[in-house]
Amino acid sequence: MSCSFAASPLARREFLNPVCGSSRFISPGRIYQPRSKCEISRRTFVFRGIVASGASVIGSSLVTEPSEGMERLPFKPEGYNFWTWRGHKIHYVVQGEGSPVVLIHGFGASAFHWRYNIPELAKRYKVYAVDLLGFGWSEKAIIEYDAMVWKDQIVDFLKEIVKEPAVLVGNSLGGFAALVAAVGLPDQVTGVALLNSAGQFGDARKESNQSEESTLQKVFLKPLKEIFQRMVLGFLFWQAKQPARIVSVLKSVYINSSNVDDYLVESITRPAADPNAAEVYYRLMTRFMLNQSKYTLDSVLSKLSCPLLLLWGDLDPWVGSAKANRIKEFYPNTTLVNFQAGHCPHDEVPELVNKALMDWLSTVKPQASLQAL
Numbered sequence: 001m002s003c004s005f006a007a008s009p010l011a012r013r014e015f016l017n018p019v020c021g022s023s024r025f026i027s028p029g030r031i032y033q034p035r036s037k038c039e040i041s042r043r044t045f046v047f048r049g050i051v052a053s054g055a056s057v058i059g060s061s062l063v064t065e066p067s068e069g070m071e072r073l074p075f076k077p078e079g080y081n082f083w084t085w086r087g088h089k090i091h092y093v094v095q096g097e098g099s100p101v102v103l104i105h106g107f108g109a110s111a112f113h114w115r116y117n118i119p120e121l122a123k124r125y126k127v128y129a130v131d132l133l134g135f136g137w138s139e140k141a142i143i144e145y146d147a148m149v150w151k152d153q154i155v156d157f158l159k160e161i162v163k164e165p166a167v168l169v170g171n172s173l174g175g176f177a178a179l180v181a182a183v184g185l186p187d188q189v190t191g192v193a194l195l196n197s198a199g200q201f202g203d204a205r206k207e208s209n210q211s212e213e214s215t216l217q218k219v220f221l222k223p224l225k226e227i228f229q230r231m232v233l234g235f236l237f238w239q240a241k242q243p244a245r246i247v248s249v250l251k252s253v254y255i256n257s258s259n260v261d262d263y264l265v266e267s268i269t270r271p272a273a274d275p276n277a278a279e280v281y282y283r284l285m286t287r288f289m290l291n292q293s294k295y296t297l298d299s300v301l302s303k304l305s306c307p308l309l310l311l312w313g314d315l316d317p318w319v320g321s322a323k324a325n326r327i328k329e330f331y332p333n334t335t336l337v338n339f340q341a342g343h344c345p346h347d348e349v350p351e352l353v354n355k356a357l358m359d360w361l362s363t364v365k366p367q368a369s370l371q372a373l
Contacts, residue, residue: 070350071119075112075263077270079137083161085153091137092130092161096122099190099366100162103129104154106172106198106344107284110136112267113171116259116350117357124358128166130157132177134284136267140276145284147180147295154181158188167364169357171195171346172319180295183303191364193309193357194327196319196343201326202296243269253343255315264347301331308334309360311353313341335360 073093080093093111095118103114111129121127131138132150143149154177158166165188170178175197182189246268251257271277308331312324321338328334337356341348 070116072263073112073115073118075115075267080111082137083157085133085156085160088133088139088141090131090133090139090153090157092128092157093118094126094128095119096124096126098125099361100164100166101125101127101361102154102158102162102166102168102178103127104132104168104170104174104178105129105136106170106174108135108268109171109174110267110271112136112263113344113347115263115347117346117354120350120354121358125361128157128162130154132174134280136271140271140274140280142276142279142283145280147176150177151180151184154178155185158185164188165190165366167191167193167361169193169195170197171344173198175199176295176297176300179297179300179304182306183300186303186305189306190366191307191309191361192304193311193360195311195346195353196313196316197310197327198319199295199297199300201298201330253317254348255313255340255342256348259347297327298330301327304331306333307360307364309357310334310336311345311356312336312338313343313345313348314338315340316343318343 073095079091081091083090083092091111093114101121103111103117105111105113110131114129118127118129130153133139133141133143133153134145154168158181167190168178168182170176170193172195175194176199178192178194179197179199182192243265246265247260250260250264254260308327310324310327312321314321324336324338328336337360339345339349339352341352346353
């Protein structure tokens with residue numbers, strides 16, 4: 001959530017990168033503006049998994065209660081709109097008129113995770129929420145998954161569906177996908193907003209050179225490892241898609257769990273019933289989730305050229321506030337807004353996120369239309 005729900009503890013440790021040290025709890029309304037200089041910390045950071053089993057969190061005394069009666073995107077079991085991309089069916093939602101804003105969900109989630117954001121944002125903007133390939137109502141394609149697959153998907157979505165310069169907004173895995181897409185199509189992305197984004201900073205002290213595989217490793221050990229991985233991950237996937245397990249994991253990352261409801265749970269369990277879902281899960285966990293060191297936040301941020309907004313849940317047990325602070329130090333053109341919320345602030349405190357996002361969107365300068373180029 002990313003709602004990246006239920007993976008092995010190893011995957012959890014290797015994906016989301018919370019930073020050691022205590023988190024500071026900051027009023028949701030307090031905004032940090034960019035500084036003229038930045039100092040890059042030299043500490044080593046560890047990627048932590050977006051998909052995880054339950055983790056204990058701080059009590060609810062710090063919670064800001066979500067307002068009642070918010071307009072919510074109607075849940076449609078059949079989905080909304082579909083687009084064919086590279087022969088695969090891609091699901092998306094579109095509402096409103098105005099400058100485009102594209103919402104990108106996290107691991108295990110879908111466009112429906114933006115249920116409280118789409119209706120409000122659509123009052124001023126043309127809002128798209130797209131399901132990444134392999135997730136939600138998009139096709140569970142049997143391919144080799146890689147961060148660049150989703151980058152290409154978002155870039156082509158902007159070219160073929162949106163057809164205008166847009167702001168990209170992403171939670172967790174969707175945040176990293178938004179960043180790499182913005183770098184891939186810089187002239188057509190006017191801004192990026194990240195909510196508790198996935199991604200790791202590079203470790204300059206770590207040697208990337210690895211010895212070549214021996215014949216023993218290639219012929220015997222590697223196949224045995226794959227068999228073992230399939231057995232373990234097959235069980236974990238079966239466990240992960242159980243509604244009770246999903247509720248447990250969600251409650252571990254929502255500090256206020258009042259929005260952990262049937263709508264949210266069904267938006268996760270329904271895609272997991274796809275016949276290809278288990279194989280996609282296996283490929284994501286073995287070929288993507290555990291092999292992310294070649295894509296680092298510093299390498300992507302160094303190529304970014306648009307304004308950046310960080311909407312950060314400080315009480316996230318997976319991705320702490322120190323990571324947001326480091327992103328801001330590395331990339332000066334950053335505005336940081338902190339919330340007393342968990343990993344998915346857009347769904348936990350949507351009224352606060354909507355306000356902060358729309359305040360920032362009003363400052364983003366539009367660019368020339370794709371159709372005019």
